[in-house]
Amino acid sequence: MKQFSEIRGPVRQVVRFVGAENLSLLIVLALEVLVISSQSPFFLGQRNLLNSLGQNIAVLGVLAVGESVVIIAGALDISVGSIAGISGVVAALVVNASWGRMQYALIAGLIAGLIAGLVNGSIVAFLRVNPIIATLGTFAAFRGVAFLIAPNGYPVGVGTRPDFTWLGSGRLLQSDAFVGIPIIMVILIVVAVLGHVLMRYTDLGRSVYALGGNATAARLAGINLTRVRLSIYAISGTLAGLGGILLAARTTSGAPLNGQGMELQAITAVFLGGAATTGGKGAVTATMLAVLILGVLSNGMNLLGVQQYFQDVATGLLLIISVAIAQWRSLRAERARTRVAAVG
Amino acid sequence: MSANAAGLEVRGVSKAFPNVLALRDVSLEVHPGEVVALLGENGAGKSTLLKIVNGDYQPDSGSLNLGGRPVTFANPLEAHRAGVRVVYQEPEIVPGVGVAENIYLGELPRRGPMIDFRRLEQRVRGDLARYGFSKVLPMNLMGDMLSSAQRQLIEILRALKSNVRVLALDEPTSSLTDEEVDRLFTLVRQLRGEGMAIIYVSHRIKEILRLADRVAILRDGQMVATMPASGLSEGEIVKLMVGRDLSAIYQRRRAATDRVVLKVEHIRSNWHRDVSFEVRAGEVVGFAGLIGAGRTELAKVVFGEFPHDRGSVWVDGRPTSIRRPDDGVRAGLGLAPEDRKREGLILMRSVLENASLAILRRLARFHFIRRRLERQIASEYITRLRVRTPSLEQEVGKLSGGNQQKVVLARWLAAKPKVLILDEPTRGIDVGAKAEIYRLIDDLANQGLGIMFISSELTEILGLSDRIYVMQNGRIAGELAGEGATEEAVLGLAMAEHLSKSVAAQQHVAAEEGLAEPPAHETSPPEPER
Numbered sequence: 001m002k003q004f005s006e007i008r009g010p011v012r013q014v015v016r017f018v019g020a021e022n023l024s025l026l027i028v029l030a031l032e033v034l035v036i037s038s039q040s041p042f043f044l045g046q047r048n049l050l051n052s053l054g055q056n057i058a059v060l061g062v063l064a065v066g067e068s069v070v071i072i073a074g075a076l077d078i079s080v081g082s083i084a085g086i087s088g089v090v091a092a093l094v095v096n097a098s099w100g101r102m103q104y105a106l107i108a109g110l111i112a113g114l115i116a117g118l119v120n121g122s123i124v125a126f127l128r129v130n131p132i133i134a135t136l137g138t139f140a141a142f143r144g145v146a147f148l149i150a151p152n153g154y155p156v157g158v159g160t161r162p163d164f165t166w167l168g169s170g171r172l173l174q175s176d177a178f179v180g181i182p183i184i185m186v187i188l189i190v191v192a193v194l195g196h197v198l199m200r201y202t203d204l205g206r207s208v209y210a211l212g213g214n215a216t217a218a219r220l221a222g223i224n225l226t227r228v229r230l231s232i233y234a235i236s237g238t239l240a241g242l243g244g245i246l247l248a249a250r251t252t253s254g255a256p257l258n259g260q261g262m263e264l265q266a267i268t269a270v271f272l273g274g275a276a277t278t279g280g281k282g283a284v285t286a287t288m289l290a291v292l293i294l295g296v297l298s299n300g301m302n303l304l305g306v307q308q309y310f311q312d313v314a315t316g317l318l319l320i321i322s323v324a325i326a327q328w329r330s331l332r333a334e335r336a337r338t339r340v341a342a343v344g
Numbered sequence: 345m346s347a348n349a350a351g352l353e354v355r356g357v358s359k360a361f362p363n364v365l366a367l368r369d370v371s372l373e374v375h376p377g378e379v380v381a382l383l384g385e386n387g388a389g390k391s392t393l394l395k396i397v398n399g400d401y402q403p404d405s406g407s408l409n410l411g412g413r414p415v416t417f418a419n420p421l422e423a424h425r426a427g428v429r430v431v432y433q434e435p436e437i438v439p440g441v442g443v444a445e446n447i448y449l450g451e452l453p454r455r456g457p458m459i460d461f462r463r464l465e466q467r468v469r470g471d472l473a474r475y476g477f478s479k480v481l482p483m484n485l486m487g488d489m490l491s492s493a494q495r496q497l498i499e500i501l502r503a504l505k506s507n508v509r510v511l512a513l514d515e516p517t518s519s520l521t522d523e524e525v526d527r528l529f530t531l532v533r534q535l536r537g538e539g540m541a542i543i544y545v546s547h548r549i550k551e552i553l554r555l556a557d558r559v560a561i562l563r564d565g566q567m568v569a570t571m572p573a574s575g576l577s578e579g580e581i582v583k584l585m586v587g588r589d590l591s592a593i594y595q596r597r598r599a600a601t602d603r604v605v606l607k608v609e610h611i612r613s614n615w616h617r618d619v620s621f622e623v624r625a626g627e628v629v630g631f632a633g634l635i636g637a638g639r640t641e642l643a644k645v646v647f648g649e650f651p652h653d654r655g656s657v658w659v660d661g662r663p664t665s666i667r668r669p670d671d672g673v674r675a676g677l678g679l680a681p682e683d684r685k686r687e688g689l690i691l692m693r694s695v696l697e698n699a700s701l702a703i704l705r706r707l708a709r710f711h712f713i714r715r716r717l718e719r720q721i722a723s724e725y726i727t728r729l730r731v732r733t734p735s736l737e738q739e740v741g742k743l744s745g746g747n748q749q750k751v752v753l754a755r756w757l758a759a760k761p762k763v764l765i766l767d768e769p770t771r772g773i774d775v776g777a778k779a780e781i782y783r784l785i786d787d788l789a790n791q792g793l794g795i796m797f798i799s800s801e802l803t804e805i806l807g808l809s810d811r812i813y814v815m816q817n818g819r820i821a822g823e824l825a826g827e828g829a830t831e832e833a834v835l836g837l838a839m840a841e842h843l844s845k846s847v848a849a850q851q852h853v854a855a856e857e858g859l860a861e862p863p864a865h866e867t868s869p870p871e872p873e874r
Contacts, residue, residue, distance in 0.1 A: 201712050201713055201715070202708070202711045202712055202713065203704040203705065203707070203708040203711050203712075203713060204711060206697060206700075206701070206704055206713065207704065209690070209693060209697065210690050210693070210697070210701055213690035213691070213692050213693050214686075214687075214689065214690045214691065216686065216687045217686075217687055217688055217689055217690055217701075218690065218701070219649070219668075219669050219670075220647075220649060220669050220679060220681055220687055220688070221669075221673075221701040221702045221755065222669055222670040222672070222673030222674070222701075222702050222759075223670065223701070223704070224668070224670045276692070280690065280692045280693065281692055333692070333739075333741075
């Protein structure tokens with residue numbers, strides 16, 4: 001019997017490892033680095049790379065991993081920034097309590113995110129509300145909840161709790177010559193690897209791709225879509241919770257407004273990474289490359305002294321351009337399919 | 345237009361795509377007042393030829409003549425202006441507007457800035473009456489309520505309102521019931537009488553022999569024969585199409601046992617009143633009936649996709665409480681749905697992922713897919729079903745129709761169900777692949793599977809089934825087996841009440857001169873999304 005073998009050959013192995021789709025992202029990233037480093041001598045310094053860039057992308061990266069899962073399933077989660085706000089406040093309140101410890105704060109923040117995610121998931125799975133509308137609603141509602149939880153709506157300072165702020169500004173392997181690897185980056189890498197493994201190697205990951213690719217076919221193949229829908233929002237919510245904790249730790253404040261606007265960046269990153277708007281296509285690795293591209297862009301513009309407002313315009317445009325490219329790609333794939341169908 | 349003027353001439357046309365030579369030096373003449381049937385397996389080049397005639401593609405070499413003059417069509421619009429129309433299988437229909445607006449789309453009669461609805465209705469009413477479709481195509485139906493047959497009629501009527509000299513129909517009957525096919529044939533004959541040159545593409549050889557004056561057969565991009573239709577037999581045509589003899593395609597080795605693997609009792613649902621039937625291990629049970637009789641819905645009710653409010657389903661002797669498709673899968677059922685692209689496959693994912701979709705639970709250990717086992721199982725069934733794919737990583741959407749269907753079947757074979765429900769498994773696939781699927785059905789029955797086989801093609805139902813249930817209007821009208829299972833018997837049961845009903849409807853219309861009711865058998869409630 002003929003066995004289908006895996007793709008072999010050294011070049012193909014490399015391309016397969018990076019992924020053909022990721023090649024263009026790597027090229028964009030390389031171009032960015034080239035241009036910015038030629039304009040600013042600080043850019044390639046370890047202080048800039050590990051402090052400014054690394055710390056800045058970490059929170060966004062964690063949110064974008066969750067958003068990838070949701071978007072690949074053909075849905076959307078607009079509420080992640082608001083969930084980050086809630087979990088930051090919750091974690092800050094817990095760590096400030098007399099019995100508070102960093103570990104408790106971490107767990108409380110994650111649970112807050114999980115609950116918020118399950119609320120999203122239930123609205124989508126049981127009430128059958130369109131994901132965009134559902135999470136647009138909770139986007140507003142969760143932000144309100146964050147303000148309601150915070151005493152008088154004020155930010156909850158955690159500057160006096162070094163064990164908690166260590167999550168945001170701690171370093172590993174620090175020495176005279178080396179600024180050290182930020183803890184927050186280590187956390188991002190762990191989350192990204194877990195996300196990648198989840199999507200590539202587990203039954204849930206397969207079900208997520210199937211749901212996004214064709215919900216009817218997935219259901220008729222015996223996949224319990226309700227469970228998958230709940231799971232994706234639970235994952236997205238929990239990771240948004242983690243993002244909120246890290247943000248609070250880094251800014252030394254569990255502010256209700258924390259995470260505002262980050263949903264937009266996270267969604268941008270996922271689409272920039274080549275995910276299809278209809279679902280079924282996308283990868284955590286690609287999203288991470290896109291997060292790097294966004295981070296380098298923002299970092300570069302800071303170094304070159306570009307106004308914040310221009311950066312907002314750039315982010316918005318980038319979202320539209322990346323989706324336009326994704327649409328063009330899927331149209332081309334569609335054409336290729338119909339051509340094959342017409343001929344063969 | 346004089347009757348002996350040349351109609352459409354295709355001369356020595358070739359067309360290549362990357363890696364494929366789709367057409368090689370193809371010539372075809374269609375005269376006014378003639379129906380030429382264009383036949384060939386999937387991939388033989390029929391669609392490519394039609395697309396060249398319609399101006400979608402331009403030929404690499406060769407030429408088109410229309411009425412004796414050379415023409416080139418840079419796009420479909422130019423072809424339409426010249427009087428050449430191709431009616432494709434799935435016409436564009438605007439869902440939210442009525443029949444009349446859909447027919448006159450883009451050229452609605454106006455009075456000032458407003459649409460002149462009165463004139464529009466008069467015109468359409470006239471058209472429908474002229475072609476005898478007043479009852480088949482009620483004017484008050486919205487685009488999204490139309491059956492595939494009605495959609496195609498609209499597309500044909502669209503074509504007819506301009507000055508059409510050459511009309512090509514691409515598999516117009518693949519989703520039509522026999523009754524609807526008859527109506528379409530009447531129309532085609534009428535158009536032929538009016539001097540139109542007609543190209544007719546179909547997989548159903550029998551009906552072609554009833555309609556066509558000449559037959560043109562494509563094989564692997566070449567025109568292998570053009571000959572008069574009279575005197576040709578089905579077997580001869582198939583032989584020319586595939587280049588080999590397929591007379592034995594319906595061969596069955598009987599394997600039915602006494603063990604009942606699927607027992608359905610007194611099912612009542614939106615679509616059914618009191619349906620009971622059973623399928624035994626090793627038995628192929630055919631479900632015949634008109635479209636809209638409730639066969640697809642019955643399969644989905646049994647499988648758990650659609651709800652039922654009364655009745656019970658027993659699988660392999662055990663009662664079940666199936667409420668969702670995953671319950672159905674767990675109970676030991678498999679369903680290869682009618683519309684494989686919309687309901688069966690995840691087109692953008694790989695052959696591997698599609699093949700293993702129904703066994704994720706079995707493949708997972710602590711939720712991690714055992715990838716080597718997955719490849720091994722997928723390879724086994726993909727090879728066994730002879731799916732032609734370059735690799736397991738190939739996107740399913742890039743395979744041909746027959747191979748896509750085989751991927752769906754591979755998925756269910758891997759799941760090792762006790763009962764396999766096949767809903768129109770051979771729709772729109774070529775003769776060669778059909779024969780392979782017939783052989784597979786026979787193999788599966790011999791391995792002890794119970795097979796619920798839904799099909800609108802009478803010959804395959806009669807050829808493959810051990811027993812046949814005929815459904816009609818949401819219930820089982822009768823059961824046929826052995827000598828009693830003939831085309832006449834099936835049709836008699838399928839249409840009995842339907843005929844008396846349409847007579848009643850006619851009388852109703854005559855009495856009230858009101859709007860025709862939509863035929864009851866063609867409207868079904870929208871599918872629930874879960």
